Amino acid sequence: MxxxxxxxxxxxxxxxxxxxxxxxxxxxxxxxxxxxxxxxxxxxxxxxxxxxxxxxxxxxxxxxxxxxxxxxxxxxxxxxxxxxxxxxxxxxxxxxxxADSAWLNELAAIAAAGPDYGRSARGAGTTVNIEYVSANPTGPMHMGHCRGAVVGDALAALLEFGGHKVIREYYVNDAGAQVQTLARSAHMRYREALGEDIGEIPPGLYPGDYLVPVGEALAAEFGGRYAAAPEAEWLDLFRTRTVAAMLETIRGDLALLGIHHDLFSSEAELQAAGKPEQAEAWLRAHDLVYDGVLEAPKGKPAEDWEPVELPLFRSTRFGDDQDRPIRKSDGNWTYFGADLAYHMQKAQGADELIDIWGADHAGTVKRIKAAVAALSAGEGKPIPFDVKLVQMVQLLRAGEPVKMSKRSGNFITIADMVEEVGKDVVRFTMLTRKPEAQMDFDFAKVVEASKDNPVFYVQYAHARIRSTLRKTAADGLAPSADGLDRLGADELAVVKFAAQFPREVEAAAKAREPHRIAFYLYDLAAAFHAFWNAGNDDPEKRIILTHDRALTSARLFLALQIGQVIRNGLAILGVEAVEEL
RNA sequence: GCGCCCGUAGCUCAGCUGGAUAGAGCACCAGACUACGAAUCUGGGGGCCGGAGGUUCGAAUCCUUCCGGGCGCACCA
Missing domain, CATH: 3.30.1360.70 (Arginyl tRNA synthetase N-terminal domain)
Incomplete structure (x- = not known):
């Protein structure tokens, strides 16, 4: 380091x-x-x-x-x-x-630091917990999860490079009604595996055939024992088994994107451990939770609205528009009630929290920020907390929107995407727009091999460099820092650009914006391509000069270090730097 | 109705948290290959940074207000 x-x-x-x-x-x-x-x-x-x-x-x-x-x-x-x-x-x-020497020294600094060039101590070793993906464990990962997954993962790497310790965390919502529905859906497939004709999957259950193997596994494990048994006998068991199977699938999907979380935290375990009760008790003791009645929702005609007394968190004290229930009228925790306790748990193991959420959850940002602000007092320390909203991605195929129907279980999965265009293309493309702006993902455009596709443009620069180094190595020419003082203005222009990498990393880490690295790499690649092409107009400007081995070695040294910076940047984004295209 | 996000070249987007004459790519026009990989490069035209106020040495950036687009607004997760 x-x-x-x-x-x-x-x-x-x-x-x-x-x-x-x-x-x-x-x-x-x-x-x-x-x-x-x-x-x-x-x-x-x-x-x-x-x-x-x-x-x-x-x-x-x-x-x-x-x-x-x-x-x-x-x-x-x-x-x-x-x-x-x-x-x-x-x-x-x-x-x-x-002085030119100041810039050339930076080139030597890149060589000396290698993969650590750009690494910063700015984070001072403080621990940042980043919660991202956290998709409900009810099926494979689909397109909707992809952007948040990539942005969260790149941000994690960026903060690590910026000197933080990072915990990559996934919150498993395995406690609500949806996972019970999942268990019932798996039970259908279980009966099917036992030879029963189940016909159409009833509406309200998950119809996707990804549950077929789960049903088969359940049939293999339990035989016909639960086929006609009352739900109470198998629901919890099937839920646990099915959620575990879904998590395996999800881990596999994430692995396809190069994403590996450090921690999967179970909502069910959180509740079993009594964490929400502890949070509620503390909040009540500090008059931050009270029993009250919510106002009827505005803007929509509230047909089935009935005033009910519920335990409410005083989020309005922290800027929210309304106080928020932490329990439902049946006594169970609301999502928010459990999530509040979950954030308290995360805060105990980190100095700072970041959540990556889809934009469709924007409405709940204020309440969770309010909760963390309130609980900061309980933890006896301020807990810096940020929620990054990631906007929708519209899938296109040559300009035409891709139709997806969730009801039929027919949706584009992350596995589909990775198979079609590759991990690196998915990751880089997701990072070529600031996360809070909406984005189109066109299957035709992202695999296009041209300069308007930034992935290829950057990869091409790296491949050119590696190709040159391979070719010269075969001729016994090695990069050398000895003749660096012979490098001229064209070379220095590229060096000056590469020298900005450390401050780009720091700025991006400070702003929590990994997409800046992607844009920087595009510009660095452009600077290199421009340098390269100067050799087309003037053969004396080519890297390889058969009549001047010393200058060639110096230029190779330059190219080697530019390649290093590109690799370091791509590493943050989780994109492989290829040797050839 | 309320909240959050977005509005920058014809199109797709950057803009280093307030800095100098607002930048890239595509498209358009004019050029560069008997190749160190032209999947690239060089030059050119194109802007009321949605509108209007304000803050200060200085605003695309911060504040207010309007206009337009997206998302959300229940005890769902």
Missing amino acids: AETQTLYAAFAGKIDAVLTALSDEGVLPAGTARDGVSVEPPRDPAHGDLATNAALVLAKPAGLNPRALAERIAAGLAADPAVVSAEIAGPGFINLRL
């Missing part, structure tokens, strides 16, 4: 040192906050290599003219040997131009 001192981090430190010096001289008031000070590449490369807004941000608290302050800071920075020039621009930006 090498922590690389990256170029951007190094300059942030240098700027900070200059500010400290100015503070010592009395130019800056002591204790002036430096939070807003940033170091970033300017949008326009003509402005230089790095820019800082330090003077703009600090001018006001220091009571100074921004440009005057900028001159003091720029003078301090210009003294650094790695800085070729420090110019003041616009309202008070300081633009730095760096």
